[in-house]
Amino acid sequence: MYKTESYLNKLRESSMNTYPLINPHTREKIMDIPECSNDQMVAAIANSKRAFHKMKALSSEERSLILDKASDIIAQNKDDFAKTITLESGKPIRFSLGEVDRTVQTLKFASLEARKLEGESIRLDAATNGEGRDAYTIYQPIGVVGAITPFNFPLNLVTHKVGPALGVGNTIIVKPAEKTPLSAIKLAEVLTEAGLPKDAYQVITGDGPRLGKVLIDHSDVQKISFTGSPQVGKMIKSQAGLKKITLELGNNSALYIDKSVSHKLKEIAEKAVVGAFSYNGQVCISTQRIYVHEEVRKEFLHYFKEATESLTYGDPNDPATDLSGVIDEKSQNRILAWIEEAVAEGSELVTGGKKFENGISPTILVKVSPEAKISCNEVFGPVVLVNSVTSAEDALKEMNNSPYGLNAGAFTYDLPQAFKLAHELEVGQVLINDLPTLRFDHMPYGGLKSSGYGYEGIKYAMREMAHMKFISMNYSF
Structure with missing residues (x-):
């Protein structure tokens, strides 16, 4: 030892x-x-x-x-x-x-x-x-x-x-x-x-x-x-x-989910829960912004909410624990304040958003403005937004509307669309059919913008x- x-x-x-x-x-x-x-x-x-x-x-x-x-x-x-x-x-x-x-x-x-x-x-x-x-x-x-x-x-x-x-x-x-x-x-x-x-x-x-x-x-x-x-x-x-x-x-990692993967939504939702809430979202490439094609948004959100609410808060020494206390009280108060501010500005709370002992219940927000702190800053907490988009081009615009540029991901079976996203996303690493919360230790890893x-x-x-x-x-x- x-x-x-x-x-x-x-x-x-x-x-x-x-x-x-x-x-x-x-x-x-x-x-x-x-x-x-x-x-x-x-x-x-x-x-x-x-x-x-x-x-x-x-x-x-x-x-x-x-x-x-x-x-x-x-x-x-x-x-x-x-x-x-x-x-x-x-x-x-x-x-x-x-x-x-x-x-x-x-x-x-x-x-x-x-x-x-x-x-x-x-x-x-x-x-x-x-x-x-x-x-x-x-x-x-x-x-x-x-x-x-x-x-x-x-x-x-x-x-x-x-x-x-x-x-x-x-x-x-x-x-x-x-x-x-x-x-x-x-x-x-x-x-x-x-x-x-x-x-x-x-x-x-x-x-x-x-x-x-x-x-x-x-x-x-x-x-x-x-x-x-x-x-x-x-x-x-x-x-x-x-x-x-x-x-x-750091980053406020964005993920696009296209209608072409409609038969994979449950699997993607379960992956996205891990990407958004592992270690309470206190990860530089935590999945923070999810943009879903409007045709599959409702189904994805159902699976995503269900998987999120199944997470277990508890003693971090217990192998069954998914969520624990955030790093300190100052961070806890800041994250809660950002959630409250987003709701006051018109965002809708799907689940979570509550103080839970020394942590925060995993939080999903929809209809979040691009100007909200939850959207344009790095939350570094168990919070994710799920916004609807009409097309991959719409998603690309929203994903690039950020001061950050580290990782981004997209789930799509449309090959031309995948190449377009790979080339035009303003980030250092693009992960097609993977979460942006992905890093292998020998891959190049660096960011654009801030x-x-x-x-x-x-x-x-x-x-x-x-x-x-x-x-x-x-x-x-």
């Missing part, structure tokens, strides 16, 4: 203050977490810079083997890691187990890609006077990476930054969400056992804006990788100067954490 106390004690030795870590479902205190100082972050950066000399000296095979061993260790301790995710995030245990499985796979992909990061051969003799030369590109590590991660996937989203950084040969410092630091610390303990050089991966806990600013401003940090809100992402981009940056900033800047997905993240160098050998000289 991987404990966190020894790592936390090291942080406490230099920390003057602590803050309480709260269980989101029960709102009870779990433990005190070190509120690290700016000086601790500066010291971590210095340690990370020193460790970089060891990391870049490792062969790609050695880095690959470390990541592969870490993957195996987590797989062997799956239940322990899942319980930690559930404890600190309130995520129902079956979703936490799924997150651990994905983390194991993410590290496997990082292990594989560490061996495959290759440049290309370039024919310089294609240019005038270029003959007599062999030319090629290579990828080299950049140094210290600073990562700022969110609460909703406290293990796998950390691993999506840590795996590529270490696979390339960089070092990395993670500033985890204040609400979910334990999973990131457990990952550090695993990587140490797997043979990672000391200080190649460090976790610094505490206030995000303050400690994040140290990472952004420090000249020895070569890249910032951030997952969080558009407001903070835009601030980071404006302040990062010439640092490399990757920003994953959804982000740069790409994640193991291979793609590695290239954004490396320098590409061009080399020419003039053998005719």
